[in-house]
Amino acid sequence: xxxxxxxxxxxxxxxxxxxxxxxxREFFRHRGICExxxxxxxxxxxxxxxxxxVRLANGNFLQTSPEYxxxxxxxxxxxxxxxxxxxxxxxxxxxxxxxxxxxxxxYRLGFNTSELRQEVKExxxxxxxxxxxxxxxxxxxxxxxxxxxxxxxxxxxxxxxAQTNGYKANDRRLDLxxxxxxxxxxRCKDSRFFVLDFPAESSALAQVFxxxxxxxxxxxxxxxxxxxxxxxxxxxxxxxxxxSRMDRDxxxxxxxxxxxxxxxxxxxxxxxxxxxxxxxxxxxLDRLIALAVGAETIQQILSFANDLI
Amino acid sequence: MATxxxxxxxxxxxxxxxGDPCVLLEAEFVKPGKGQAFTRAKFxxxxxxxxxxxxxxxxxxxxxxxxxxYEMEYLYNDGxxxxxxxxxxxxxxxxxxxxxVGDAKQWITEQDRCQVTxxxxxxxxxxxxxxxxxxxxxxxxxxxGDTAQGGSKPAVLTTGATVxxxxxxxxxxxxxxxxxxxxxxxxxxET
Numbered sequence: 405x406x407x408x409x410x411x412x413x414x415x416x417x418x419x420x421x422x423x424x425x426x427x428x429r430e431f432f433r434h435r436g437i438c439e440x441x442x443x444x445x446x447x448x449x450x451x452x453x454x455x456x457x458v459r460l461a462n463g464n465f466l467q468t469s470p471e472y473x474x475x476x477x478x479x480x481x482x483x484x485x486x487x488x489x490x491x492x493x494x495x496x497x498x499x500x501x502x503x504x505x506x507x508x509x510x511y512r513l514g515f516n517t518s519e520l521r522q523e524v525k526e527x528x529x530x531x532x533x534x535x536x537x538x539x540x541x542x543x544x545x546x547x548x549x550x551x552x553x554x555x556x557x558x559x560x561x562x563x564x565x566a567q568t569n570g571y572k573a574n575d576r577r578l579d580l581x582x583x584x585x586x587x588x589x590x591r592c593k594d595s596r597f598f599v600l601d602f603p604a605e606s607s608a609l610a611q612v613f614x615x616x617x618x619x620x621x622x623x624x625x626x627x628x629x630x631x632x633x634x635x636x637x638x639x640x641x642x643x644x645x646x647x648s649r650m651d652r653d654x655x656x657x658x659x660x661x662x663x664x665x666x667x668x669x670x671x672x673x674x675x676x677x678x679x680x681x682x683x684x685x686x687x688x689l690d691r692l693i694a695l696a697v698g699a700e701t702i703q704q705i706l707s708f709a710n711d712l713i
Numbered sequence: 714m715a716t717x718x719x720x721x722x723x724x725x726x727x728x729x730x731x732g733d734p735c736v737l738l739e740a741e742f743v744k745p746g747k748g749q750a751f752t753r754a755k756f757x758x759x760x761x762x763x764x765x766x767x768x769x770x771x772x773x774x775x776x777x778x779x780x781x782x783y784e785m786e787y788l789y790n791d792g793x794x795x796x797x798x799x800x801x802x803x804x805x806x807x808x809x810x811x812x813x814v815g816d817a818k819q820w821i822t823e824q825d826r827c828q829v830t831x832x833x834x835x836x837x838x839x840x841x842x843x844x845x846x847x848x849x850x851x852x853x854x855x856x857x858g859d860t861a862q863g864g865s866k867p868a869v870l871t872t873g874a875t876v877x878x879x880x881x882x883x884x885x886x887x888x889x890x891x892x893x894x895x896x897x898x899x900x901x902x903e904t
Contacts, residue, residue, distance in 0.1 A: 454749050495720075495771075496750070498742025571768045575749075582748030583768060608747050625746070635746045686746075 412709040413699075420697045421705055424531055428488065428508065428689070431530055435523075437510060438485045442473030444492075448668035451653035452608060453660070456494035458503070466492035469686055470509050471609070472671045475639070478511055478682060479674035486510030488689065499701045500631060500691060502710050511684040517622055517638045520683040521598055524626055524634050527687070528596070531696050532628070538597040542585070542620075545599050549588040554581055554603060555618050578605050590630050600624045609646070610637035633692055636685030643675035715777035719752040719769050727759075727780040730767065734759045734778035734832045742771070759830060760837050778832060785829045787821045795821075795839070797829050809836040817841040819874035820892045841892045846901040847871055849886045852878065868897075 411418070432439065449457040449465035450472070458466040467473070470487040477485060491507040512520055525537050546552050552565045559577055566572075566580045569587055573579075581603060600623070604612045607621030614620075622638035640646055650667045657664060694705045703709040717726055722740040729735070735756035744750040750771035757764050759780060769775075785797035785807065794808040795818065807829060811818065813836050820841040821827060828840040852868035868878040868888070876890055878897045887901040 452747065454744075454747060496742070496744060498744075501742055501744065569768075570766050571751075573770045573773060575770065579749045579770070582745050583751060586743050586745050586748065586751060587768070606747055632746055688746075 408712060411707050412703045412712055413705050413707060417697050417699060417705050418707060421693050424693050424696055425488070427530055428527070431527055432486050432510070436484075437512075438483065440474070440477060440482070440485045440487055441489065442470045442477070442487060443467070444490060446473070448472065448670070449665060451650045451657070451665045451667065453653055453656050453662070456663075457665075458492045458494045459663070468493050469507055471684070471686070472668055474509065474511055474684070475671060475679055476674045478513070479677055479679045484510070484512045484682075497710050499703075502690070502702050502706055504710070505702070506689040507686050508689045509684065509686040511639070511682050513680050513682045515683040517600070517624055517636060517683050520636050520685055521624055521626075524636065524685055524687070525596075528626065528628065528633070528692065531692050535596050536594075537626075538594045540597060540599055541601040542599055542603060543601065545588055545592075546581075546584055549591055550584055552584065578603070581606070589627050589632065592627070592630075596626070596628050598624050598626050607640075607649075608637070609640045609649075611640050628692070629695055631691050631695070632688070634685050634687045636683060638683050639679065639681075641675060641679040641681060643672050646675055647672055716774040717777060718774045719754075719771050722752060722754060727778040728756070728775040729778045730756050730758070730765060730775065733761070734780050734837065735765065736780075738764065743768070744771075759832065762838075779834075780830060780832050780837075782828055782830045784826055787823055787825045787827055789823055797827065797836070797839070800826060807831070807836050809839055813837060814839045817892075819872050820845050820847070820890070822847070822872060843891065843893060844889055844898065845892055846887050846889055847874070849878070849882060849884050849888060852882060852884055854883075 429439065444467055445460065445464050446467050447464050450468050455468050457468050469491050474485065474487060486509065488508045489506065490504050492504050494503065496503055543554055546554050550565050552562065562577060562580050566583055571583045601615060601620040602623045604619035604621050607623060610621040610623035612619050612621050624636050625632055626634040654664065690702050690705060694702055697705060699705050717728060722737055724737055724739055726737040727734060728737060735758050738755040738757055740752050740754040742750065743753050752769045752771055754769065755764055755766055784800045786800055788796040788798055794810050795814045797807050797809065799805045817827065817839040825842055825845065827842065829836050830838045847870040849868045850871050853866055864880045865877045866880055867875050868882055869875050876895060876897045878888065882888065889898040889901045890896065891898050
């Protein structure tokens with residue numbers, strides 16, 4: 405039998421994809437934001453527990469996002485900049501996931517997250533056309549959907565809510581919140597919305613601040629038509645705090661028998677020198693393109709998806 | 714005991730969910746960018762027919778259910794149980810009670826070929842043939858000439874099932890019925 409050699413996407417979708425890439429690059433050019441290319445292969449990678457990097461035979465990693473390299477550029481004096489290119493995540497394959505995908509990531513010096521959200525909204529409107537965008541805090545979002553208060557209610561109550569909604573695994577609090585969050589996304593009727601102020605434990609590389617007596621992460625996500633499109637932070641600039649978060653990730657990885665990821669000493673050194681205050685966001689560009697062309701899977705806008713490479 | 718991990722999930726897989734045999738209808742990989750990966754799945758309970766939605770942690774495993782489906786000939790009803798025999802010349806017979814035969818009982822007549830699902834070698838469900846031919850036992854006398862308006866009336870068949878039929882159908886007619894919808898298809902030519 406002849407193997408399937410034809411592309412995953414219809415040719416017209418790839419042509420539309422090209423048009424969108426032009427528009428996106430023009431968007432940044434108009435705003436004076438510099439396009440940069442950083443390595444796809446690095447000797448370090450993210451320590452985050454829920455992001456698995458593809459490890460190469462020589463011990464290097466395919467990058468899961470250009471974040472570390474871009475921050476090193478910013479610390480070296482690069483003004484606001486963006487990268488548009490492939491990133492890789494081990495094991496992420498499904499209707500809306502491909503292990504290799506296109507990430508559009510940019511950093512804005514001096515921006516707070518509210519200013520960056522406005523810019524994200526404009527970029528999305530450029531690709532998908534205008535539409536209202538609502539905003540919910542993470543807490544409100546779960547309260548609306550499950551009448552569950554993630555800041556006040558106990559682990560036991562959280563388990564109860566997760567169980568009633570079809571999730572029986574006995575997980576850590578944060579994992580159960582992820583479950584509720586991903587379910588709430590599919591249920592929310594708004595076509596576009598931001599979720600802000602995530603629990604401090606899922607801050608990743610976002611700054612944490614106090615709000616109504618609670619610690620929350622200055623982080624947002626944009627959801628469009630039930631799909632997670634963007635994830636942005638007011639970037640953590642404190643090297644001591646970054647170091648301790650990496651220690652925490654490593655301890656968790658050890659506890660869960662995961663592969664050990666060394667801390668990126670060059671990133672830490674860059675932060676020692678000084679990362680200027682900035683906000684940054686990563687957009688899953690393939691998904692955005694898929695929405696623009698009316699595709700029903702990410703594969704329909706990829707030239708060759710994972711099953712055909 | 715065989716198990717399946719979520720990354721082996723594909724539609725049609727038979728697994729045990731809360732002790733009941735289920736068939737996997739669909740599964741989707743879900744992962745928040747910064748969160749853990751999940752598999753969102755729909756299962757059909759093969760005993761009750763109910764559809765269950767469940768989310769599993771990616772990599773979690775489920776026990777395989779020993780479920781198989783055979784074509785069997787319906788032999789007879791002894792008043793308590795319905796008896797079936799495999800059509801593959803093994804002549805193996807199985808008995809199913811009313812709860813298991815369920816809706817199928819209002820459609821099947823002896824010698825009909827049914828799909829019987831076995832779990833641990835015991836029947837758990839019976840599907841009638843998609844189309845059956847059954848005689849009308851009772852229906853009101855036809856009011857002719859009114860078919861243009863698409864009028865219909867109930868007719869009771871020999872098996873006890875009631876279907877809606879056009880007005881011209883009379884007692885003794887043999888009808889072809891779609892058992893999946895319970896709808897009248899036409900008059901049978903095999904009378």
